Amino acid sequence: MDIVVCVKTNPDLQMVRVKNREAVVEAVPYKLGDLDKNALETAIQLRDAAGGTITAVSVAEGNRKIRETIKEALAMGADSAAVVDDPALAGADPAAVAAVLAAAVKKLPGCDLVLFGEGSTDNYSGQVGPRVAELLGVPQVGFARKVEAVDGAVRCERSMDEMIETLEVALPAAVTVVSEINEPRIPSLMHIMKAKSKPVEEWTLADLGVDAGAVAARREIVSNLAEEQDRKHVLFEGSAAEQADAFVNALIKEGVLGR
Amino acid sequence: MEKVECIVVGGGLAGLSAAYGLADAGVEVMVLERGDYSGAKNVTGGRLYASPIRSFYPELWEEAPFERAVARELVTMLGDGAQTTIEVASDRFTADPPQSYTVLRARFDQWLAEKVGEKGGMVVPNMKVDALLREEGRIIGIRAGEDEIGADVVIVAEGVLRLLSSEAGLAAEPVDRDHALGFKEVIELPPGVIEDRWHLNPGEGAAQLFLGNVTDGMLGGGFLYTNKESISLGVVVGMKAMRERAEKAKPQDASESYQLLDRFKALPQIRPLVAGGTVAEYSAHAIPEGGIAAVPKLAGDGYLMAGDAAGLALNALITVRGMDFAIASGYYAAEAVKAAKARADFSAAGLAGYEASLRGSFVLKDLQTASQIPAFMENPRLFTHYPRAVSRLLEQIYTVGPGPTPGLFKTAWGGIRRDFMNTGTVKDAWSARRI
Amino acid sequence: MSDESTMKIDAKLGLDVFKLDKEPHIVIDTEVCRTLCVDRACLYVCPASLYELDDTGRMTVNWEGCLECGTCMICCDKRALTWKYPRGPYGVQYRMS
Numbered sequence: 001m002d003i004v005v006c007v008k009t010n011p012d013l014q015m016v017r018v019k020n021r022e023a024v025v026e027a028v029p030y031k032l033g034d035l036d037k038n039a040l041e042t043a044i045q046l047r048d049a050a051g052g053t054i055t056a057v058s059v060a061e062g063n064r065k066i067r068e069t070i071k072e073a074l075a076m077g078a079d080s081a082a083v084v085d086d087p088a089l090a091g092a093d094p095a096a097v098a099a100v101l102a103a104a105v106k107k108l109p110g111c112d113l114v115l116f117g118e119g120s121t122d123n124y125s126g127q128v129g130p131r132v133a134e135l136l137g138v139p140q141v142g143f144a145r146k147v148e149a150v151d152g153a154v155r156c157e158r159s160m161d162e163m164i165e166t167l168e169v170a171l172p173a174a175v176t177v178v179s180e181i182n183e184p185r186i187p188s189l190m191h192i193m194k195a196k197s198k199p200v201e202e203w204t205l206a207d208l209g210v211d212a213g214a215v216a217a218r219r220e221i222v223s224n225l226a227e228e229q230d231r232k233h234v235l236f237e238g239s240a241a242e243q244a245d246a247f248v249n250a251l252i253k254e255g256v257l258g259r
Numbered sequence: 260m261e262k263v264e265c266i267v268v269g270g271g272l273a274g275l276s277a278a279y280g281l282a283d284a285g286v287e288v289m290v291l292e293r294g295d296y297s298g299a300k301n302v303t304g305g306r307l308y309a310s311p312i313r314s315f316y317p318e319l320w321e322e323a324p325f326e327r328a329v330a331r332e333l334v335t336m337l338g339d340g341a342q343t344t345i346e347v348a349s350d351r352f353t354a355d356p357p358q359s360y361t362v363l364r365a366r367f368d369q370w371l372a373e374k375v376g377e378k379g380g381m382v383v384p385n386m387k388v389d390a391l392l393r394e395e396g397r398i399i400g401i402r403a404g405e406d407e408i409g410a411d412v413v414i415v416a417e418g419v420l421r422l423l424s425s426e427a428g429l430a431a432e433p434v435d436r437d438h439a440l441g442f443k444e445v446i447e448l449p450p451g452v453i454e455d456r457w458h459l460n461p462g463e464g465a466a467q468l469f470l471g472n473v474t475d476g477m478l479g480g481g482f483l484y485t486n487k488e489s490i491s492l493g494v495v496v497g498m499k500a501m502r503e504r505a506e507k508a509k510p511q512d513a514s515e516s517y518q519l520l521d522r523f524k525a526l527p528q529i530r531p532l533v534a535g536g537t538v539a540e541y542s543a544h545a546i547p548e549g550g551i552a553a554v555p556k557l558a559g560d561g562y563l564m565a566g567d568a569a570g571l572a573l574n575a576l577i578t579v580r581g582m583d584f585a586i587a588s589g590y591y592a593a594e595a596v597k598a599a600k601a602r603a604d605f606s607a608a609g610l611a612g613y614e615a616s617l618r619g620s621f622v623l624k625d626l627q628t629a630s631q632i633p634a635f636m637e638n639p640r641l642f643t644h645y646p647r648a649v650s651r652l653l654e655q656i657y658t659v660g661p662g663p664t665p666g667l668f669k670t671a672w673g674g675i676r677r678d679f680m681n682t683g684t685v686k687d688a689w690s691a692r693r694i
Numbered sequence: 695m696s697d698e699s700t701m702k703i704d705a706k707l708g709l710d711v712f713k714l715d716k717e718p719h720i721v722i723d724t725e726v727c728r729t730l731c732v733d734r735a736c737l738y739v740c741p742a743s744l745y746e747l748d749d750t751g752r753m754t755v756n757w758e759g760c761l762e763c764g765t766c767m768i769c770c771d772k773r774a775l776t777w778k779y780p781r782g783p784y785g786v787q788y789r790m791s
Contacts, residue, residue, distance in 0.1 A: 012295065014711050014713065014787075015295065015711055015787060015789055017539065017789060019447070019539075026366075027296075027298075027365050027366050027369055027789065028789070029295050029296050029384075186385075186782065186783060188403075188404050188405060188406050189291070189383065189386055189403040189404065189406045189408060190261060190406040190408070192383055192386070193261060193263075193289075193408070196381070293779055293780075293782055293785075294787060295713075295783070295787045298788070299787040299788055299789075300762060300785070300786070300787075300788065301788065301791065302788065302791045303791070363790045363791060364788070364790075364791055365788050365789050365790050365791060366790075385782040385783045386782050387779055387780075387781055387782045419764070420764040420767070420768075422777075422778070422779065433764070433768050434768065435768050435769050435771075438765075438768055440739065440741060440763060440765045442741040442761075442763070443791070444706070445790045445791060489790070491791075498739070498765060498768055498769055501735070501738060501739045501765075501769065502733070502735045502739070502769045502771070504738065505733045505734065505735035505737070505738040505739065505769075506733045506735070508733075508738065514738070515737065515738055515740070515743050516738055516739050516740070516741055517703055517740075517741045517742065517743055521701075538701060538706065538709060539709060539790060540709050540710060540788060540789060540790045540791055541706035541707060541709055541710060541761075542710070542761060542786075542788050542790075542791035543741040543742065543761040543763040543765070544761075544763050545763050545764045545765055545768065
């Protein structure tokens with residue numbers, strides 16, 4: 001099975017500080033998205049069980065750190081990679097990214113399965129997977145927590161509120177996975193060293209035959225601020241029992257505790 | 260076994276400096292750094308003396324992400340309720356080029372790692388080395404997880420704790436007598452406030468050391484460095500002194516070392532310096548303070564030791580250095596490996612140029628000059644009696660009470676006789692002649 | 695973040711990034727602590743205040759908040775500690791310092 005895993009480079013959110021409600025991203029490392037790692041791990045397990053190849057594909061969106069991220073994907077176990085980098089992609093929105101990814105998948109020699117994380121670690125729009133499936137005209141399963149290869153198809157399991165749904169889709173198909181699906185491997189030093197010599201294709205929009213106008217952002221980010229927490233600063237006085245009573249009453253009044 | 264020409268264990272300043280020189284010369288070099296990035300596990304007080312290292316890699320320092328060029332040097336002696344500060348400002352401290360800069364490591368080391376990458380060196384983050392591989396007395400590579408990777412030469416720049424080199428028998432395990440604990444808060448303040456508080460021109464910085472009422476009589480002191488948009492405020496305290504204190508402590512004494520910083524920060528003399536600031540990070544690190552006597556063998560068959568791992572740091576009371584030594588030792592390590600490669604001899608003999616260069620440079624010369632300082636600093640009077648006595652003397656000179664005030668000379672002489680003319684001080688002065 | 699002049703040590707550690715491994719990187723031989731050690735230097739020296747005696751008097755360490763300075767290891771002259779650095783992606787990650 002030839003698999004394409006679409007991956008994105010994200011600032012390591014745990015390392016982001018907030019100062020005056022703004023995120024401080026200076027000196028924050030960029031990493032392969034957490035859920036993208038789950039998708040890649042899924043691909044590695046499918047390939048190791050059934051053979052085939054894995055290509056990691058990423059869209060640069062004007063971010064030069066993409067090269068490091070792609071190396072991470074290759075070190076984990078992708079066989080090759082393709083990066084689409086074009087100045088026109090700065091500020092690309094999910095629709096544009098999906099259009100570029102779909103064009104990239106079409107350009108690759110063969111693809112049976114396209115895997116995604118259910119959303120990106122940073123913006124988490126969750127749109128790109130379904131959009132790519134639509135553009136490629138292939139069936140899509142979202143939020144898979146198990147993916148198995150069966151003859152000419154994949155069988156996916158997903159958790160619906162009170163039941164587990166099992167779906168089988170004929171290949172080619174697109175699947176997005178959730179974090180419970182697996183524990184992504186940490187690349188070993190040997191794999192990191194070997195990743196250096198794995199092939200990486202570099203494409204521009206022109207290489208894919210995508211018009212720069214088609215990826216112009218149709219979305220404007222108006223503000224991106226940390227939530228402000230407002231505390232009530234209520235101090236309860238009296239004996240411990242009185243304080244506890246007053247505290248519980250206040251919580252009931254706030255609707256935090258039910259009557 | 261997979262093999263590269265040179266493996267550098269540790270992507271701090273010593274390791275990166277070595278890798279930069281090697282990559283620049285076309286040597287295949289791989290730096291293994293256990294943090295998320297270079298600088299993620301590092302802590303500095305924070306000042307880097309640039310003058311000693313400017314001639315190495317001169318192209319680098321113009322664009323280095325320093326915080327502020329240090330224009331003002333302050334030493335504060337904290338007595339009981341009285342303090343004395345000596346402040347030195349010199350045009351020459353910040354003349355083109357400035358002699359020293361404040362630094363924050365997350366930013367600085369990451370930048371240097373990028374420069375190594377640009378030269379073609381490979382820096383692998385998140386990669387902890389688990390062992391140095393030894394075969395017939397020779398270091399032949401490293402083990403990381405399941406993987407063993409060979410190398411013609413391993414540059415051991417693993418940092419002060421020497422976990423790997425001591426396990427491999429290349430150096431002794433660190434001991435309390437030769438180490439101090441440093442811990443600090445990075446406190447954010449607007450640049451204008453920093454410049455007002457320390458009387459600085461925009462972009463200039465101050466370095467302030469504190470002796471006396473900081474470490475509860477233990478070897479050590481306080482420090483304050485102004486960064487671009489924050490200050491680094493911390494305490495350094497000798498490990499041996501801390502351990503002796505723990506030995507003497509009564510069971511009900513629940514005091515802990517971290518509280519030294521809180522008490523320091525709460526002093527009426529310090530409060531106005533940090534007022535309005537927001538604590539953004541808390542960090543701690545061990546510091547090599549054993550001086551030249553604690554420097555291990557610097558090279559052997561297949562390996563070199565650099566930076567803190569080699570004990571290359573110097574606390575000379577007024578000047579505290581380590582990062583310049585790290586960068587210099589990395590530079591000389593790279594030179595030695597290049598020479599060894601040219602002769603295809605990575606034995607102890609082939610790498611002997613390393614120690615020779617360090618001996619010929621400021622690194623071991625300055626450590627040699629300061630060889631008596633560690634013993635001198637074990638004198639607790641330095642951290643108790645003298646800061647108090649100086650401040651008490653000056654306080655009395657400046658005091659006008661309700662009654663008649665004695666003459667200046669009488670006050671001064673009385674104070675000097677009381678606190679400085681005794682056998683203890685004479686002995687201390689005698690031992691100070693060698694520092 | 696706080697602008698209090700002094701903060702609780704837990705609040706200070708809360709400013710730092712810790713990436714948690716499942717395995718501890720500091721292991722205490724509590725038998726050594728119990729039988730050989732009276733000074734308990736670790737309780738004093740740790741700048742993150744991670745060492746504690748539990749209700750039964752057994753030494754414990756909250757290794758998750760470790761700043762990886764190594765002071766406890768150097769100061770433990772009874773050699774009760776097996777002290778390693780955390781594995782690659784784990785442990786404290788400084789963003790300034």
